[in-house]
Amino acid sequence: GQQVQQSPASLVLQEGENAELQCNFSTSLNSMQWFYQRPGGSLVSLFYNPSGTKQSGRLTSTTVIKERRSSLHISSSQTTDSGTYLCAMEQGGRALIFGTGTTVSVSP
Amino acid sequence: EAAVTQSPRNKVAVTGGKVTLSCNQTNNHNNMYWYRQDTGHGLRLIHYSYGAGSTEKGDIPDGYKASRPSQENFSLILELATPSQTSVYFCASGDVGGYAEQFFGPGTRLTVL
Numbered sequence: 001g002q003q004v005q006q007s008p009a010s011l012v013l014q015e016g017e018n019a020e021l022q023c024n025f026s027t028s029l030n031s032m033q034w035f036y037q038r039p040g041g042s043l044v045s046l047f048y049n050p051s052g053t054k055q056s057g058r059l060t061s062t063t064v065i066k067e068r069r070s071s072l073h074i075s076s077s078q079t080t081d082s083g084t085y086l087c088a089m090e091q092g093g094r095a096l097i098f099g100t101g102t103t104v105s106v107s108p
Numbered sequence: 109e110a111a112v113t114q115s116p117r118n119k120v121a122v123t124g125g126k127v128t129l130s131c132n133q134t135n136n137h138n139n140m141y142w143y144r145q146d147t148g149h150g151l152r153l154i155h156y157s158y159g160a161g162s163t164e165k166g167d168i169p170d171g172y173k174a175s176r177p178s179q180e181n182f183s184l185i186l187e188l189a190t191p192s193q194t195s196v197y198f199c200a201s202g203d204v205g206g207y208a209e210q211f212f213g214p215g216t217r218l219t220v221l
Contacts (some may be wrong), residue, residue, distance in 0.1 A: 003132075033209060041215075043198065048209035086150070095141045095166060096200075096210055098151040 003027055006090055007101035013077045013106045021102045025068040026103035032070050034061055034077065035086040046072070077089045080105065111135060114199050120219045127186040129216050131199030139202045140168070140182040141210070142174060144195040151198065157182055163165035189220045 005024045013019055018101065021101075023032065026107035035043040047054050047061040054061050063070040074081055084103050088096035111134045121127045130192035133140065141156040153166030163174040171193060173185040186193055196217050202210040 035212075044210040045209060045211065090149075094157075095153040096151075096157050097153075100148075100150040 002099075003097050004034070004087060004099035006085075006087055006102050008102060009100070010050045010103040011105070013081075013104065015077060015079060015106055017077050017106075019074045019077060019104065021104075023072075023073040023085075023099055025070075025089050025090075029065065029089040029091055031065075032063055032087060032089045034070070034072050035088065036083055037086060037101075038083045041083075046085075071089075074104070075101055078106075079106045079108055082106045085091070088108050096101065111163065112199055112201050112211050114197075114213040114216050115218060117214065118217045121186075121191060121221055125189050125220075127189050127193075127218065127220075129184040129186075129197055129199075131182045131213055131219045132180050133182075133186075133199075133201040133213075134180065134181060134210075135201065135209075135211070137201035137203050139208075140176065140177045141200045141202070143183070143198045143200065144168070145198060145215075146195050154184065155195075176187075178184070185196045187209070187216075194218060194220045 006023045033048050034046040047085045049061045049084045051065045060073040060074045084101040088098045113132050116132045138159045142154040143151040145151045157176040175183045198215050199213040200210045203210045
């Protein structure tokens with residue numbers, strides 16, 4: 001089965017609304033990473049977050065390794081936040097295992 | 109911040125032809141990776157490398173070879189391209205031993221006709 005589950009699959013927001021994206025892992029992990037991707041674009045690393053809470057501007061990532069979950073909070077969403085958000089887990093010395101992403105659409 | 113570049117950015121190939129995708133990183137990372145991204149499958153690992161001269165098979169290596177001639181360069185080779193290999197390919201680099209952030213290149217869009 002899928003080792004990395006992301007929810008929701010898609011999200012529609014009005015500008016100014018907050019959002020919470022979830023990532024759950026079915027196996028133990030060493031660390032995880034959140035990425036942002038525009039359609040046809042590359043992956044931009046938002047957070048490398050082995051544990052705890054990290055904030056960057058309007059984005060906050062919280063990872064609880066023991067509970068195998070991570071969340072990404074978007075506050076006061078803007079149209080420029082539209083795109084796909086991917087989480088990925090790292091199990092130890094190897095490559096990342098990705099979820100299938102949450103597509104966010106923010107309308108003005 | 110790590111700089112990862114890929115070439116070409118776009119490629120159209122014919123079935124049965126040979127395709128080489130190149131990746132260069134300038135941050136002296138030991139580990140490099142090749143992924144492909146397809147709708148419905150997300151990103152999947154093809155090959156990876158722990159350093160110059162080493163290559164390892166990822167989750168979907170069939171039909172692909174990899175080459176790591178130096179610390180900076182990592183190539184993905186399709187000896188006999190097939191339409192099923194039409195995809196977007198991403199290269200990434202990261203530091204040793206896991207526990208390290210990965211940085212991605214801009215991607216190569218490959219179409220095999």
